[in-house]
Amino acid sequence: MIELEGLTKRYGEKVAVNNLTFTVRPGIVTGFLGPNGAGKSTTMRMMLGLDRPTAGDVRIDGRHYDRLKDPLKYIGALLDAKAVHGGRSAFSHLLCLAQSNGIPRKRVHEVLDTVGLTAVARKKAKGFSLGMGQRLGIAAALLGDPRILMFDEPVNGLDPEGIHWIRTLMKSLAGQGRTVFVSSHLMSEMALTADHLVVIGQGRLLADTSMADFIARNSRSYVRIRTPQPERLLDVLHEAGITAVEAGGGAFEVDGEKPERIGELAAQQQVVLHELSPQQASLEEAFMRLTAGSVEYHAHSGAPAGPQWGNDWKKG
Amino acid sequence: MSTPQTPMPPAAPGTPYSGYTSPIPVVRTHLGHALASEWTKIKSVRSTMWTLGVFLALVIGIGLLTGSVVGGSASEGELGSESALALGFFGLLLGSICIITLGVLTTAAEYGTGMIRTTMTACPSRGRVLTAKALVFFALAFISTLVSSSLVAVAQVGMVDAREPSGGEWLKATVGVSLYLALLGLLSLVVGSIIRHSAGAITIMIGAVLAPLVIALFMFSASLEDLRNFLLEYSIPNQLSVFYANSLSESGPSGWDPLWIMLGVTAVAFAGAYALLERRDV
Ligand SMILES: Nc1ncnc2c1ncn2[C@@H]1O[C@H](COP(=O)(O)OP(=O)(O)OP(=O)(O)O)[C@@H](O)[C@H]1O
Ligand SMILES: [Mg+2]
Numbered sequence: 001m002i003e004l005e006g007l008t009k010r011y012g013e014k015v016a017v018n019n020l021t022f023t024v025r026p027g028i029v030t031g032f033l034g035p036n037g038a039g040k041s042t043t044m045r046m047m048l049g050l051d052r053p054t055a056g057d058v059r060i061d062g063r064h065y066d067r068l069k070d071p072l073k074y075i076g077a078l079l080d081a082k083a084v085h086g087g088r089s090a091f092s093h094l095l096c097l098a099q100s101n102g103i104p105r106k107r108v109h110e111v112l113d114t115v116g117l118t119a120v121a122r123k124k125a126k127g128f129s130l131g132m133g134q135r136l137g138i139a140a141a142l143l144g145d146p147r148i149l150m151f152d153e154p155v156n157g158l159d160p161e162g163i164h165w166i167r168t169l170m171k172s173l174a175g176q177g178r179t180v181f182v183s184s185h186l187m188s189e190m191a192l193t194a195d196h197l198v199v200i201g202q203g204r205l206l207a208d209t210s211m212a213d214f215i216a217r218n219s220r221s222y223v224r225i226r227t228p229q230p231e232r233l234l235d236v237l238h239e240a241g242i243t244a245v246e247a248g249g250g251a252f253e254v255d256g257e258k259p260e261r262i263g264e265l266a267a268q269q270q271v272v273l274h275e276l277s278p279q280q281a282s283l284e285e286a287f288m289r290l291t292a293g294s295v296e297y298h299a300h301s302g303a304p305a306g307p308q309w310g311n312d313w314k315k316g
Numbered sequence: 317m318s319t320p321q322t323p324m325p326p327a328a329p330g331t332p333y334s335g336y337t338s339p340i341p342v343v344r345t346h347l348g349h350a351l352a353s354e355w356t357k358i359k360s361v362r363s364t365m366w367t368l369g370v371f372l373a374l375v376i377g378i379g380l381l382t383g384s385v386v387g388g389s390a391s392e393g394e395l396g397s398e399s400a401l402a403l404g405f406f407g408l409l410l411g412s413i414c415i416i417t418l419g420v421l422t423t424a425a426e427y428g429t430g431m432i433r434t435t436m437t438a439c440p441s442r443g444r445v446l447t448a449k450a451l452v453f454f455a456l457a458f459i460s461t462l463v464s465s466s467l468v469a470v471a472q473v474g475m476v477d478a479r480e481p482s483g484g485e486w487l488k489a490t491v492g493v494s495l496y497l498a499l500l501g502l503l504s505l506v507v508g509s510i511i512r513h514s515a516g517a518i519t520i521m522i523g524a525v526l527a528p529l530v531i532a533l534f535m536f537s538a539s540l541e542d543l544r545n546f547l548l549e550y551s552i553p554n555q556l557s558v559f560y561a562n563s564l565s566e567s568g569p570s571g572w573d574p575l576w577i578m579l580g581v582t583a584v585a586f587a588g589a590y591a592l593l594e595r596r597d598v
Contacts, residue, residue: 001335026335026336027335045433045597045598048433048436048437048440049436049437049440050433050436050437050597050598051597051598052595052597065440066440066441068440069342069344069345070342070343070344070345071345071437071438071439071440072437072438073338073340073342075437077437079433079434079437080430080433082429082430083429083430083431083432083433083434084429084430084431084434085357085361085425085426085429085431086429087361087362087363088357088360088361089360092356092357092360095356095360096353096354096356096357096360097353097434097438099349099352099353099356100345100349100350100352100353100435100438100439101343101345101349101438101439102343102345102349103340104340107340140434144338144340145338145339145340146338147335147336147337147338176336177335177336178335178336179335
């Protein structure tokens, strides 16, 4: 169990994590979601005692991380799979970690086997592919057979088979009663693995809810309508007591109404429809709506702009 | 949906937390574990083999070369009143660059690769990590220097026809220089931990070895005479030569003084690095 209380981290002027309070419980997979720069990695570093909080507190089973006498048996963490000395072999890398916690050498062979790296155990880590590096990071996290596991974007750069493997692994770890805390910026990925959801944006807590709850609330179904006679349509719907919301691109959305009823109404009043389609909002959209106000780095949608000086250049 | 749940009240110490229990026995970790870990680390990277290999080649190669050149020259009493031990100086001076490099890499390389986060997660006691690194490195540097300098000393005394060195001179030319060089390497390790950047820390340390001597050489003005002498006498190459009793000048450090000076500087730097390590984010 991990308990955060008023956790805050400031880097100069920048508030990376802002007064976070939540609890990560054992026996389930807790997804930690947020857009880029939301403060997920910073929060995880503070949980591990790597970054000192500006304010607030993190407790691991009631204790501070640096009070743990055998930390690797408490928490196994994968923060950054590239954080390995490239000149060291996978085996030596794991061995030095095991030794620092008095973990027997045969456990190194076990975890290498679990992640499927036995064949390359004596190879230098710098020759590893992205997926192999990720597996080595996971082997290090599993080394102490810990009660708590923490993964920062574990599926980054993995192929579908690797993603499936991690998903199964996390579920089985939680199934054994361990606490599993995993960050991601993909809602769809979390929907498949996580039982509980913590969402942050710009360092602030936006949601702390069970996955089932989140899905129930956010899988909104609605009807999408397009028409060349928007005023007529709105009048007709209004008279029938139906509210339509403009959704951009000349389309309207109606919540909680059957498309049949809207089609019949339009036919009776002779309104031309170009589109009448039932829609289901994806969880990804729900996530984007939730974090819309707190996305740090926006990309401009649409085609990339040409060089500004293009026209002048042509004239000259 | 965005109603954060009320936090669980912090549990009283000793409350059993439910969850998974591992069959791996729990051990209270101590410095011994950190030492074993650092020993595995230092011997499992090629940069250690390279720096120590070049070091041994320089010290032994240059030592045997100067020994045979001086020993081969016909005129007796070539070295005046000096013993042959003094010839060991050149190899060690060049070799010190290798020791500096290895020292810096022991700490700074982990920051370059990001390995330091993994290390500090496995051992959250940051002081213990620094202490373990310091001890393992110091032992390795001391033994390497002791073995090579003793070998060279025996060879040179055998090859060159000069005054027999006294017991005290033997001790200084072997154990003394080895302690001094290992401390210089330890200072580099500490600087690496403070700077957290390999190339930067190596540059600083090599600068610290060479700069005072080079600057002093070009201080011609008479009004700078005192400063010039100070820089010459306390420059690291001159301190090293004090162990062979052939200092550039009569004043300045003598006997075992260089060792105490280096010990003091390293202790202060170590304390600073320790304090910084506790304060900074990893
Ligand atoms: N050491 C640091 N110094 C200064 N600013 C930092 C530091 N670490 C993180 N930040 C800032 O804090 C904010 C949160 O960063 P963090 O890496 O925790 O986000 P994240 O949620 O992990 O993002 P991503 O999904 O891209 O990994 C960012 O704006 C980042 O620029
Ligand atoms: Mg991150």
